[in-house]
Amino acid sequence: MIASENEIDVVVKRAEAGFQFLQQCNVIERAKLMHTIADEIEAMGTVLIETAHLETALPVGRLEGEKARTVNQWRMYGDAVRTGLYTEARIDQNLGGQIDLRKYNGGIGPVLVFGASNFPFAFSTAGGDTASALGAGCSVIVKAHPAHVRTSQLMADAIHRGISSYGAPADIFSHVLSDSLEIGQQLVKHPLVKAVAFTGSFAGGKALFDLGQSRPDPIPVFAEMGSINPVFVLPDYLKNNVETFAKQYIGSLTLGQGQFCTNPGVLIGLSGERFDTLKAHLRAEIQTISAGKMLHQGIADHYIRLKNERVECDGVRILAQGKANTEEVFAQAILVEADAARVLSKPELLEEVFGPFGLVISCADRHEMKVLMNSLAGQISLTFAASEDDMREYQELFTIAKNKCGRLLFQGMPTGVEVKYAMQHGGPFPATTDPRFTSVGPDAIKRFIRPISFQNWPDEFLPKELQDGNPLQIERLVNQHWTKD
Amino acid sequence: MIASENEIDVVVKRAEAGFQFLQQCNVIERAKLMHTIADEIEAMGTVLIETAHLETALPVGRLEGEKARTVNQWRMYGDAVRTGLYTEARIDQNLGGQIDLRKYNGGIGPVLVFGASNFPFAFSTAGGDTASALGAGCSVIVKAHPAHVRTSQLMADAIHRGISSYGAPADIFSHVLSDSLEIGQQLVKHPLVKAVAFTGSFAGGKALFDLGQSRPDPIPVFAEMGSINPVFVLPDYLKNNVETFAKQYIGSLTLGQGQFCTNPGVLIGLSGERFDTLKAHLRAEIQTISAGKMLHQGIADHYIRLKNERVECDGVRILAQGKANTEEVFAQAILVEADAARVLSKPELLEEVFGPFGLVISCADRHEMKVLMNSLAGQISLTFAASEDDMREYQELFTIAKNKCGRLLFQGMPTGVEVKYAMQHGGPFPATTDPRFTSVGPDAIKRFIRPISFQNWPDEFLPKELQDGNPLQIERLVNQHWTKD
Structure with missing residues (x-):
């Protein structure tokens, strides 16, 4: 259990170091990391399902389905990252004496994720928020949901096994166990935390949103706060x-x-x-x-x-x-x-x-x-x-x-949210704090990216995503045309 | 001059009606509208330059360059809208008994734009914020900068000529003249306003941001608030x-x-x-x-x-x-x-x-x-x-x-911001309130879009951007592959 403000500071500083590492990873490397984590989650035996069943009372069949969905999320988001879809590489070359300008999306910084109680796998420690933030190139701090701590810890261990087997530093993912509201609030206020994702009640989500907006430097807080789905x-x-x-x-x-x-x-x-x-x-x-x-x-x-x-x-x-x-x-x-x-x-x-x-x-x-x-x-x-x-x-x-x-x-019914590119899981306030983003589907990655332009930057110092010759073979908008050249 | 709260309400309700109209316009129609407005601005004679010169003391040569840039922005953003780049059409078809899910970006709603003093054309009434909001499918209310009211009015007239010649209702664009801070604040607080764009001082931008976040329903406020550009x-x-x-x-x-x-x-x-x-x-x-x-x-x-x-x-x-x-x-x-x-x-x-x-x-x-x-x-x-x-x-x-x-x-110097796809004009707080977006280049359009998914929606009622057969011939992500089919 984490308790003191000092310990929070240690966790966030580690996440900042992890973010520095991830900034050096290109889309292929991040995709590989995500697949490695998916494999570790998939490999977990019955203990995961049994633990979650005990902690949440959710039926075994439902939990097995949710586990498969969670594994699929890591792989699908990883594949999406791999294509460069969220890199949005744009290159305007030096034609006729103009400047050479190149832009891509990097991670926004360390992301704080609050686990949700109702999806112990898919919206919790190893859920879509964590996968999409890592996919964006951000380190992640998960504040585990206190209602299923052991399940969360099993998932956190699997993520760390994946990170270690990939060869990344453990700092890119931290797991905070605490049932204190205040710990969550202090994390939101920490200057090195750059975005927050939350799924839960209106009261909880709105409080975190307000906290994020009242920081000296406001940060995006993506809170999904429920709906009556008429x-x-x-x-x-x-x-x-x-x-x-x-x-x-x-x-x-x-x-x-x-x-x-x-x-x-x-x-x-x-x-x-x-x-x-x-x-x-x-x-x-x-x-x-x-x-x-x-x-x-x-x-x-x-x-x-x-x-x-x-x-x-x-x-x-x-x-x-x-x-x-x-x-x-x-x-x-x-x-x-x-x-x-x-x-x-x-x-x-x-x-x-x-x-x-x-x-x-x-x-x-x-x-x-x-x-x-x-x-x-x-x-x-x-x-x-x-x-x-x-x-x-x-x-x-x-x-x-x-x-x-x-x-x-x-027709049909709104329950059963499919993990697809075309899914929009998010809506105008008060359903969420930001209707411009989805928390389900690969587009969830968009929440955690930030564009950076490089002007006349020497090729060897550019991120690979923007280098001449397109070494990663991603789709890029070059001089206003899409190409893999 | 607009003065009373009641008059503000009339303006915003008109903008809401204008937004309803724009929601029915597809990307080809919006692109055409933007080109028509560009033509009207371009056609304005020396009176525009002379008026701006008198009001801002900026040299005629600079103003001529800025006018050309402004016209170019409308055309370039229109062309970008036309390609469907910001529509981000994603179609996951009903394959093997799954649901048919389609998503695209529509406008977020009426957008409030504050004109800036230092670019009477490019960041003011007919500037990049207005062009990108209209391009996104949003109606626009411009609060003109009080330092160049006559220039702004000339631009507003040109926009309205363009709107009328295209055949759209005047409601899609409103121009508010007032030197009262309070009028601006009341506009930000109006429930039907869905986003705000501002370029100016830190004090002004941060105050509008805080106002936007403290609404019962918070809205995005894109404030560019200056920089020392080391x-x-x-x-x-x-x-x-x-x-x-x-x-x-x-x-x-x-x-x-x-x-x-x-x-x-x-x-x-x-x-x-x-x-x-x-x-x-x-x-x-x-x-x-x-x-x-x-x-x-x-x-x-x-x-x-x-x-x-x-x-x-x-x-x-x-x-x-x-x-x-x-x-x-x-x-x-x-x-x-x-x-x-x-x-x-x-x-x-x-x-x-x-x-x-x-x-x-x-x-x-x-x-x-x-x-x-x-x-x-x-x-x-x-x-x-x-x-x-x-x-x-x-x-x-x-x-x-x-x-x-x-x-x-x-090398080089940061002044001279080119209007390009690869431009990122925006940075971490306090340079702007949201580093995830740019206010220069076609990507500025992204600030004003919001995704909507349609599940099993009958083809004839879908927006054209998502219909079978791709009637608008835009790039779409269909079953995870980019295609114009």
Whole structure:
């Protein structure tokens, strides 16, 4: 455990030394390092899964999938780094007596990553933030999530084995174990820390963001702070899909006890017979759902408190509940309903309840639906359970929706975030503190880069990415044309 | 003149409507709009140059060059937008039953631009910030700089002629005339404003940044706040280049009365005979420089006050001055000197004096030079007057320098910022509030984009940039491969 300010200083200074090392590594070397780390994580036996299962209560199957995803992230991001996509090499040569100017992206500096509780692998010690920061050429300090310390330590050990087997100094990655909030805050304030990544609650993320912005030298703080991921169900679609949609929605809402930032916590439709039929199906579906064990007592307590607050609100009615389980740490799923007019007059109803909690909102007419859409805060995702006819009919909704979220879905459910180039996992405030970036997919690397130009710089002293002859064979924009020459 | 909060609200709501229009415009349409605006600016006759000359005291030749640069910026950024470089279309198709996911960059929303005083064309109403924001697909509100209102109005009229001739609504560009600080602040705080660009003083930029970060929903504020652009002169280089270097340095220092953010305000060398010889040449050079008229009285007063403060500092000695001119608004160039030890004990000496003010710092040895390099705040640029032998010998300096600035120069002078893809005009705080972006060159467009993903979205409702068949023929990353198919 790290405790004193002095120890923090030692950790960050080491990370600065690690950053110096990484600045000398080119994209091929960084990609190789990332693959080596991926191999070490992959090679870990059942102890990793068992430990994580004990610490998080997540099912073994889910954890195995998450481990595979995590390994894949390291490899995919490494391959992306290798192509030079994030190097963005631009070369404007000395043509006709002009200056010779070359630019590329280097790492921004030591990056502080806060592990998340709900993805012990993919968003934690060895998760996407760590992989993308290392890929960008930054050293990383992970503040492990206190809810799964042993899992985190196993991952940190694997990363260090990878680093050592690659031949890099251990300083490029540090793992800080502490359940003190203050330690995290001191790390954010340390002058040598140059960026922060966080996934968790609004209160936690916003506090870190404010801390980062109030430093003498403000730094980027990428906080993903949750979302209610509204699902709009439109009338033509509902004509033929009531049953499948009800199953799909309740399945997504209660998946993993609703502990996903893409959990579809709000369902919005137009009052009327069809919507009433849908509600009946939703009621039937949720009643079949068993209570599940949540990640830890704190999350379970928080869920129960918020759920009860909502249920007691004027104008909020319980539609149905899942099966009860009075054991500690278990969460009973619930669907409540309210009229749009009520929600519009009490916007707190549109705040996230982390867990298997769904709010079904009835709009009196399409105008009210549009007003409700307009009133939404920034979201990770917005889903339309719609037919193509609905799309044509409700065009005005989509125009607004584009400015409200990072990802738009036509049918389907927002849970199940695929790790792809085209993924945008991030949305306007308060979903995240910076909607210009994603925390999932190789583009997550962009968060941690910074461009540097070299003017008339002698070739032998340039980074390899910018040297004549393109020794790394990456795509470069040379005199305004893409080439590997 | 705009005065009331109500009028501000009207302007911003119009900009929001303009943004809605631009969201429907694809890259080809936006590029065409930008070329149309460029043509209108180019077509303006001598009245533009004459007005600007009267308002800014800048020489006609310089203004003609700046006008050509401004026209070129609109065209070059338009061409860049046209290629899809900033659209970053990524398509991961539905292969083997996966989801179909497509992502592109849209505009972030209405952008507020503050005109700068020192570039009445290139960094003002029709400058790079406006061009890059429109290129990104954002509507723009310009708060004109009060020091050249008539010039700004001529430019705003040209932009509106271009918009009208293209057939877009006037709302995509608004021009706010006011010399009230409060109006600017209210604009930054308006909920519909989504990003801010500013070029000017540290005090002004930092205040706007803090305002932007303390909004209920923080927004990016890109403030370029000045720099001292240190020039390190190394011993081997000095052997053969004393005379040419002295001319070059004094020329750059006093160019345009030193009113550039890339003005080389600090010169650093190793004490000794060679450096003394250089100082003698610098003295001789600066004494030939006539006093020039500054942009406006406020800047001239500020220059004189700061210059006098520095001269009165303990340990600061006057090396030489340019020719005097006691007329109002004229600035006399000056070179002062100090030892590195003194500068290290009084870091305020390394703050910018906007104008033809140079501080020559003597380091006792290379260790002290390294310590001084380490003590530097973030800079737009760092220049090495060095030979290749010096580069080899002083490698440790360059390693530190990379983390201190946005642009590194080998020989030459930092003034004369070319508008190129490979230009990085921006540096670590306090040079700018966000070193991850440039304000010069097409990459300036990146400041105002935001990615949006579309999952399983029907082709006909996708933006053209993402549709099957690639109707706009832009470069896209499809299933991890670049293609125009």
